[in-house]
Amino acid sequence: MRRRCIVHIDIDAFFASVEKLLDPSLEGKAIIVGGLPHERGVASTASYEARKYGVHSGMPLQKAYQLCPNGIFLRGNHRVYASFSRNFHRILSRYTPDMEMASLDEAYLDLSRCRALYPSFSQTVTQIKQTVEEKLKLSVSVGVGPNKILAKLATNRAKPGGMVEVKPGCEESFLKELPIEALPGIGSKARAELDMLNIRKIKDLWGLPREALRTLFGLRGEEIRLQSHGIDDRPLESSGEQKSISRETTFLKDIWERRLLLAHLAYLCDRLSLALRKERCFSHIIEVKVRWSDFKTEVRRRLLVNPVQEMDDIYRIARELFLELFQGARLSLRLVGVKASDLVRSRTLSLFEPHSLHKERLGSAVFEVREKYGFGALLTAREKMLEDVYSFTKERGFILKTASLTK
């Protein structure tokens, strides 16, 4: 097999950089996007200035504030980021159809099939980088390698704003001094365990027998072994087919009241149903997630013979799952979420529920009204309970405190 040419491209401190672009007075300042310092939830992005203080994405906002009290905390605006992301996607898709959008601000390109078009890869990659930076006015980091893992690790080294290529024959020397947590799937827990074994760098993993990795990481062990050697056959996954859609929110403050929790759940189900309708998908698996006030997270899921799309159906199942989790609860909740997965594009109609067709018509009527007058134009009575808690606009419905700006 010929060596592939995979390019990984990542926008530097995406949300924070967009904010700077929108408000030039923020330039050079420590910016933390994700919420205000007194609010709950985590930092989605920290600008490089804020990172100097030790702030990183995923860190609770209050902690970020302790580290960087003079930072500028912003709630962020998903819509703006999404529009930048669409432009990002548009620019990249001019170079190759073989592309995977790994997230809003990160993409893989496979230039292998386009060899004939690009006589010099490094020149092409430089050109891609320049075009993106010119058009988006955002700085990007680029990594080039023979597969996804090496390209991604190269990008990490290139940050911020650089470009690194892992050349043939240099894979091992590139990998050996990297810390083990650079590999995907090695989190803080695994790192602590490996640290006890004196394994801190990727090269330390090379000496471990397969069985040991198997014991430490289970089925992922083999994958980690291969990746530590820079071997990775994973193809790019085109963004065409979505695998799951989820909606979740962290509350402004922990909630214990069942009715209010169900109102949140109903609202999230409504949002989820809308997303499924837009994607023209039905879901075979509905999953409910809760996070207790002690940060423990629990999920419960149900497999459905008949896939669902309507809010009514989703809420009915989500409610049951939620109540199973919440039964006899002794703590309050800080987060609730609902997820649809195992998505399909079609379903057989029901023989005994002639109203399923009516329900579908009702669903599409609601959808049309909302398309025209905004999401908040039509809400169920249960959802209306949220009026006391959140600000409301007709266009967007309730402005929840979203846990993650990427969702």
Next chain:
Amino acid sequence: MRFSIKKENIFTELQLLQGIVEKRNTMPVLAHILIDAGKDRVELIGTDLEVGLKTYIETKVEEPGAATISGKKIYEIIRSLPDGKNVTFSLINEKMIEISSGASQFKVLCKAKDDYPQVPEARFEKNIILPLDKYTEMINRVYFAITQEQRYYLNGALMILKGDQIELVSTDGHRLAYTSSKIENMDIHEEINGIVSKKTLGELRKFEDKEIKFDLDESNLFFNVKNRTLISRIIEGKFPNYNAVIPKDNPNILIFSREEITDAIRRVSLLSTERSKGIKLKLEKDKVELFSSNPELGEARDQVETEYSGNKFEIGFNSQYILDFLTTIQSENVRFEMKDSNSAVLMAPEEENEIEYKYILMPMKL
């Protein structure tokens, strides 16, 4: 307990009992079968509390008695013994049974008869007798549409006996199979009905003989063929009103050669999506176009000619659901009666034999 028996004779019965005994280990004793040696015959009983099989073998019993033993082990032991030999069973003490044949000897742990659940007794006083081949044929026509799901009343087929008529109906909520037939010399004044579990129907398909005797009490159905009696708990719950969903006068009628349409659907479904198996039928004058597509694979088209002068429209189906029907029947031609792309379709063999058959299928939104 002590008796001897020919290997083949007990082996066929043990084979049938394998389908009955509980495999999930909810109650350990249900993984056992009961061996009850009486005067001149040995009874074997297996049950999972929903379905039970009681069978007997005539043989000389030296010493009557009873014990329960792991259904799987006794089956494996008997299977391993050479054909044509006699096997001797004897109870050593209340915890141990000895099975021997020639030089082979097994001592197997057993349990007392009292630990085994009571299996209801049938009297067969109603004298209802069905021709077994016809009944099995009817089971085959509804079996595949039975589902296993939360709505437990759909986990079986509804059986109705009335006058000289027998009906079987099954549905999974998207499709419904209905079959009925006249039974000679049967005359039932008061309608009898009950939901028969899928497992029971599956076991009944294994029986071979001319006739099958039927009886029921408040909570059980009984089926008897020769020395074997199958006891099936009636599935409780209300079966859906199937009559209401059988379309009566769908205007758009298509008649296909069964082979042609089956082959075309098979071909086109090769490129339908793995999960939904959806295909589209486009009805035009005197022909039907079939189409499927899968974003990850590609698309397939085919065409079947047939006389048709009804409305032109497109309708989607789960191809597997149509194939289930088409591969169950033998008639040369089949008939599809449709209304529009959102309403139930009636499918039936064009040439009816003694058994009436209707298959109702809801379209798929593609």
